[in-house]
Amino acid sequence: MLLLTLDDKSSKPMYQQLIEQIRLKIESRVLFPGEKLPSTRRLADQLGIHRSTVATAYQELWALGFLDLSPGALPRVRDRTRIATAQGRLETGIVDWQQIVSPAAAAMWRTYRQNYLEGGQPDGQPVISFRTLSIDRRLFPIDSFRMCLDRAMKEQGAVLLGYGARFGYPPLREYIARRLQSHGISITPQEILITNGSQQGIDLVFRMIAAPGKVVAIEAPTYDYVPPLLRFYGLTPLEIPVRPDGMDLSVLEAALQRERPSLVYTMPTFQNPTGISTGQAHRERLLSLCETYGVPILEDGFEEEMKYCGRVVLPIKSMDRHRLVIYCGTFSKVLFPGVRIGWLAAEQECLERLAAIQGFSELSPSMVLQAAIHYFCQRGFYDHHVGRMHRVYRKRMEAAIRALRQQLSPEWAEWTAPSGGFIIWLKVKAPASAPGDWKGFFRERGIEVAIGNSFFFSGSADTYLRLSISALNEAEIEEGIRRLGAALRQLYT
């Protein structure tokens, strides 16, 4: 017989007292798995309570996994699986993730681990990093942005904390359209989709076109995140060599004829990793070739705003009368990357499809930061900041080029001298002895640089280094290039 005592003076309902007592008996093994409990009628009679109270308690115990209930049979104690405590966890899992993960995802992970996971911390002198493309945190306009963020929350908190608008925060779309107009691009706010940084923009475009057998023409070298992403989506990258004046257009033309790519991905301004900007004539011819073959262009204007010397050559999108250019931009490379705000500008038919993929993948981006950035721009803080960045980086780039001339012999290397942005592309001339591990070689000598090979889809016979000055001030740049010079000197003597 099941011994239970109910307290009708207790504030706890009867059925809860029942649940607790039976549960305690099961957990302490007074009641064993398999053991039968009395019927609801019998237990109710025994305790002098209503049948439905017992029934409710049994139902609850069933939901919690303590009892089996089946019509016409007595309730029976179950063998309840315990919670997996830290002690209870097995050393290794049961799932063979290599089998579950797709080959494409496995390959992506290998690339990621190989190229983007840092090795151990360097010891000794602090390393000067020419590797990161993040801009100098010391230049972030933190206080003014903080004020804008607070203002946006104060004025529109309830709206901003809800799900966002499709395509992004409308006033920011309007601002971006106006800004692009100042770059010669004729566009309406309806043709702007706000993305989580320009990386998401690129990802969405690739996902939109991905289908077996499709080909995408890319520059060689190119932004190192692009080839793994293309492969991941089953798209075949078609490498078009970059010459000193930009992508080799006769190679591209032959490829357009022969391979019929679905897209041409290009960075006409301060190309990553070479820093090369193409001239107006190159842009016209590229556009005209793509018009001829009806192939869209993904124009990555990631450093459009960072033209700090020389004249401005307008984006390809500015001449896009036939609307085949998908333009992608970002606030990350001139303001700060932490808000993750970029955009795509494209024909609406194309944009609708991109927005649908974005919608299914994350519902909507956050409006909070978009509204804050809009306020920041609208109040003129953005223009002011861009001006400041130009002044600062013009001097830094000059310092870098000057230091390269002073510290490196032309016998060792040659390099580009871009008119904006952060990147210098340096070709190392065949040294007497080349280190097996360039990355480690430089790290040991107190600097970090990006090694050129990761920017070529199918590798390169030559040794290139990408030097980014984005996170360094003049003193750091000068000291870093001194170390670079000293390191290279070792290879040529």
Added chain:
Amino acid sequence: MLLLTLDDKSSKPMYQQLIEQIRLKIESRVLFPGEKLPSTRRLADQLGIHRSTVATAYQELWALGFLDLSPGALPRVRDRTRIATAQGRLETGIVDWQQIVSPAAAAMWRTYRQNYLEGGQPDGQPVISFRTLSIDRRLFPIDSFRMCLDRAMKEQGAVLLGYGARFGYPPLREYIARRLQSHGISITPQEILITNGSQQGIDLVFRMIAAPGKVVAIEAPTYDYVPPLLRFYGLTPLEIPVRPDGMDLSVLEAALQRERPSLVYTMPTFQNPTGISTGQAHRERLLSLCETYGVPILEDGFEEEMKYCGRVVLPIKSMDRHRLVIYCGTFSKVLFPGVRIGWLAAEQECLERLAAIQGFSELSPSMVLQAAIHYFCQRGFYDHHVGRMHRVYRKRMEAAIRALRQQLSPEWAEWTAPSGGFIIWLKVKAPASAPGDWKGFFRERGIEVAIGNSFFFSGSADTYLRLSISALNEAEIEEGIRRLGAALRQLYT
């Protein structure tokens, strides 16, 4: 002869004066396309300036697309393509996006347009929406969150505005791990990946496993964003019917044997759209089946925190000694969706691969909002808010169930009465006359509901309605259900 006049008293450098004057002559068609310019030497002699000044100007004009330069030949004026002004844009684009967009993306867009784009604005009385799953904006803790956001920016602005940490803001990962421990889940912060809402978590898992021929077992009905996403990634959905106690496990077992799915996607708590929560025994058996076949489970705990009556049944993940459960959670369904913060909890080997895909797709999520949410949780605002939400929605759900009993005849429909969350699943019994367009039928009668068919991958013969009370207060719920009752009455009389 080229007539130019330079002003050596001007503050403008000589080469810039040269550029401007030549450019003006080209734009005003004083110089025609094809026309030759003097050599650098000759123009320099003529103007009495240094040759390199002329060379610099010619280079710049070349970059801007005004001149052609080739070694040994005279500079020649180019026919420069004009900027595409609003007037210059053609009516229709040149690209056939149907050809460029993949069949999968085209299908996704069709689904999106069909199911998620609103029709025109309703006129007449304001519509009461049982359709949205967004929580009531009137309950957002705006002021306390705003304070936390400002505090986070003040204390760590420079770090937060940089690129984020891989896997997300570390203190928030710690908080989430502790919170999951309170749900019985034994997990370390290293096993948490922060995502842009739980939607991105689901998307990443599907992308990770996507490969031709792979199958994913889902509930029927299920969350309506899932089947289109599976199809988009080329994964075959395998529908397992939901019974009153949850997914039919004997059907699942047969499917595990026969079809070898790569994943089982389930929402054990307040399943969307049925509102059903499974009992402990069901969870154990589901886990044990998947252990037997070595198939991972994606457990969607989107409303885990919204259990506001009855006892708590712990997540499947709490029993996951073999680490085959990928758990996904979110702040969106109890706090607010606008910060777009969710998470995945999984074995580290699996998580690393998910993080790599996330990294290539958007570099990193924003740390700003993650830090603010962490501060919000750490200060106890989150616990306080969850308690408030329980009190409010317990009463709202009671009001809804009461109103349904009062306004609807059991002859017309039957419905679930969930012990938490926002969703009631209502089955309409065969009416005398069924409207062709259920959505329009209800809209005309002043309410919006989600129609059941969109939650079944392969449709359903029965008519179901999903009523969400998430955005409505008691008065609105009562009035809405009165309208629902009046609408249904028309169909049965």
